[in-house]
Amino acid sequence: MRLSDLFFATLRDDPADAEMPSHRLLLRAGYVRPLGSGLYSLLPLGFRVNRRVEQVIREEMDAIGCQEMEMPVVHPAEVWKASGRYFKIGPELARFKDRGDRDMVIAMTHEEVVAILLSELVQSYRQLPVQLYHFQTKFRDEPRARGGLIRVREFVMKDAYSCDRDQAGLDASYEKYRGAYVRIFERLGLDAIMVRSDVGIMGGTGAHEFMVINDFGEDTLVLCDACGYADNQQIAEVQKPSPEAEALQAMEEVATPDTTTIDALAAFLDIPRSKTAKATFFVAGDGRFVVAIVRGDYDVNETKLTNAIKAVGGLRPAQLDEIKARGMEAGYGSPLGATDSLVVVDELVTRSPNLVAGANRVGWHVRNVNVPRDYEPDIVADITSAREGDACITCGSPVKLRKGIEVGNIFKLGTDFTVAAGAEYLDENGDRHPIVMGSYGIGLGRNVACIVEAHHDEKGIAWPEEVAPYPAHLVAIGGNKDPQVVETAERLYAIAAAAGPDREILYDDREESPGVKFTDAELLGMPWILTVSPRSLAAGGVEVTHRATGERSVRSIDEVTAFLEGREPFEASAAAIASAATAGG
RNA sequence: CGGGGCGUGGCGCAAUGGCGGCGCACGUGCUUUGGGAGCACGAGGUUGUGGGUUCAAAUCCCACCGCCCCGACCA
Numbered sequence A: 001m002r003l004s005d006l007f008f009a010t011l012r013d014d015p016a017d018a019e020m021p022s023h024r025l026l027l028r029a030g031y032v033r034p035l036g037s038g039l040y041s042l043l044p045l046g047f048r049v050n051r052r053v054e055q056v057i058r059e060e061m062d063a064i065g066c067q068e069m070e071m072p073v074v075h076p077a078e079v080w081k082a083s084g085r086y087f088k089i090g091p092e093l094a095r096f097k098d099r100g101d102r103d104m105v106i107a108m109t110h111e112e113v114v115a116i117l118l119s120e121l122v123q124s125y126r127q128l129p130v131q132l133y134h135f136q137t138k139f140r141d142e143p144r145a146r147g148g149l150i151r152v153r154e155f156v157m158k159d160a161y162s163c164d165r166d167q168a169g170l171d172a173s174y175e176k177y178r179g180a181y182v183r184i185f186e187r188l189g190l191d192a193i194m195v196r197s198d199v200g201i202m203g204g205t206g207a208h209e210f211m212v213i214n215d216f217g218e219d220t221l222v223l224c225d226a227c228g229y230a231d232n233q234q235i236a237e238v239q240k241p242s243p244e245a246e247a248l249q250a251m252e253e254v255a256t257p258d259t260t261t262i263d264a265l266a267a268f269l270d271i272p273r274s275k276t277a278k279a280t281f282f283v284a285g286d287g288r289f290v291v292a293i294v295r296g297d298y299d300v301n302e303t304k305l306t307n308a309i310k311a312v313g314g315l316r317p318a319q320l321d322e323i324k325a326r327g328m329e330a331g332y333g334s335p336l337g338a339t340d341s342l343v344v345v346d347e348l349v350t351r352s353p354n355l356v357a358g359a360n361r362v363g364w365h366v367r368n369v370n371v372p373r374d375y376e377p378d379i380v381a382d383i384t385s386a387r388e389g390d391a392c393i394t395c396g397s398p399v400k401l402r403k404g405i406e407v408g409n410i411f412k413l414g415t416d417f418t419v420a421a422g423a424e425y426l427d428e429n430g431d432r433h434p435i436v437m438g439s440y441g442i443g444l445g446r447n448v449a450c451i452v453e454a455h456h457d458e459k460g461i462a463w464p465e466e467v468a469p470y471p472a473h474l475v476a477i478g479g480n481k482d483p484q485v486v487e488t489a490e491r492l493y494a495i496a497a498a499a500g501p502d503r504e505i506l507y508d509d510r511e512e513s514p515g516v517k518f519t520d521a522e523l524l525g526m527p528w529i530l531t532v533s534p535r536s537l538a539a540g541g542v543e544v545t546h547r548a549t550g551e552r553s554v555r556s557i558d559e560v561t562a563f564l565e566g567r568e569p570f571e572a573s574a575a576a577i578a579s580a581a582t583a584g585g
Numbered sequence B: 001c002g003g004g005g006c007g008u009g010g011c012g013c014a015a016u017g018g019c020g021g022c023g024c025a026c027g028u029g030c031u032u033u034g035g036g037a038g039c040a041c042g043a044g045g046u047u048g049u050g051g052g053u054u055c056a057a058a059u060c061c062c063a064c065c066g067c068c069c070c071g072a073c074c075a
Helices: A021-028 A044-063 A077-083 A111-121 A167-187 A262-269 A302-308 A320-324 A416-421 A444-454 A483-498 A514-524 A534-538 A557-564 A574-584
Strands: A032-036 A039-042 A074-076 A095-097 A103-106 A130-139 A154-164 A192-196 A206-213 A219-223 A230-232 A252-255 A277-284 A289-295 A315-317 A342-346 A355-361 A364-369 A379-381 A400-414 A424-426 A432-434 A436-443 A472-476 A506-508 A528-532 A542-546 A552-555
Touching (some): A021 A032, A044 A154, A044 A167, A044 A444, A077 A111, A077 A416, A111 A154, A111 A416, A154 A167, A167 A192, A167 A436, A192 A219, A206 A444, A302 A315, A302 A379, A400 A416, A416 A436, A436 A444, A483 A534, A483 A557, A506 A514, A514 A528, A534 A542, A542 A557, A552 A557
Antiparallel strands (some): A192 A206, A219 A230, A277 A315, A400 A436
């Protein structure tokens, strides 16, 4: 592709409202353009990267026997009503009516359709297991798009579905996908780590997320360097301290003006936060009012709380009047005297004697509150979030917290969808069973952004060869002084073109100054920059620069030809890679 | 949905009540080709939309729309 023909434009200035490096660079280098919030066009360069990422995923899916197909983006609403998700999912699911006034949805994912296909096509255990996948557009009307391609509303996802006759089959399929995902992210140049994740209210028997550590990430990961433990903070467990035994003291009210926060309370009474009990108030989707009690030095983990009370529809923070109506006072709250509430107490609180808790009266707390002496919990469970430095649940070493971006997930769904769709098979004995499903997703655009996050410097992008839109970027300098430059560059370009579509290169044939061409080449980020100039010709050929390391050498026309034809790849020296790794952090 | 910020040419920005500008990018011509070149000429705007105040509004007021950031949310 000649740059004089390419549909793109590089921006000299950073776009004002692009905060993430990947977003800034993809905009500046002319890979993507926004159309609206969370809606992006992929320009030709961006589309080529997307396609190469897609191809890596396709190869690894095919390698585990997963069959590519395609399912519709628009579904009749009945499909989603049958699974129940039409009613469970809020405005995130886009709905509309077709010309016949029929309810329709724009698909967020495709479990329902797979289950329907299974119900139509699978009758015997002999047809199982089967693995299916497609690359298809999803629409999720997210409350807030952010981070360029990281969180968008419309995106292409590879979603795969395993279909097995039983749990053991699902476990085996799940393992295959786990292995495929490890290979995919390695090929994409991403350091993805697998963490256990919440299965949510969709049930299922297990799920993992593949995460890339990134400060702009939306999830928090709990990691242990010592033993390799890695969980999403939503579900991560840590070892909690064993408070020293104390004689239980009598409760005693104490005036504590202006102490609506734990910090203020602890400071006012001159006690550690660990000697206080914190109350937070929620309303579950089914209407139950929930008081969650954790020690003052911990935070409530809403995912754990949701799972502890099996809250269908999740939790929302309670309103002040809802709290008051149940005899409690926000800022000075506790279950003491509370009515009509589900009291959920963190297990550490039950082991921590003589805590200061709210008196449910503005400006007052109560000393020496003990569970279950002073109030009776409805549920005792681990409902706190892991903290930086807490003791690892498996080895006791201090854990660390890191932000992460989810680049893929694997999920043991179970039979919810197949039961709803009537997707059953007959076993060897003629008995009928629901098919057991798993689902496995990878968002393409998000992966493209994460690759840029991991492979860029202050000058621009540095694509790994596996996903680069073109293998090389040819720059001709001084062509007006020396016709041999243009002649040589044109010849090399033609050689690459003749070597097949995969070997096509970018050729900067524009009448621009050398500075512009070099700057753009570094911004666009092809793995190898080939410079033809009077200087390079005098030195014996073409100057070859490795974009990622900056390593530079002059290669003969024959060597470059062998590279362009795909016969002899260029390799960066180990030393250059090591020094680039050190410099890049 | 709550909080904050922003909306002026393709991009980045200035103009705070009185003739809408600057840099880059863009077009034409000449010069220039190893690190975002120079000169000359030129094109490009209903200042997000609607309403209001005023002799006069990009500027002040109201409403709406859109975008970004934080939070809520995230099968």
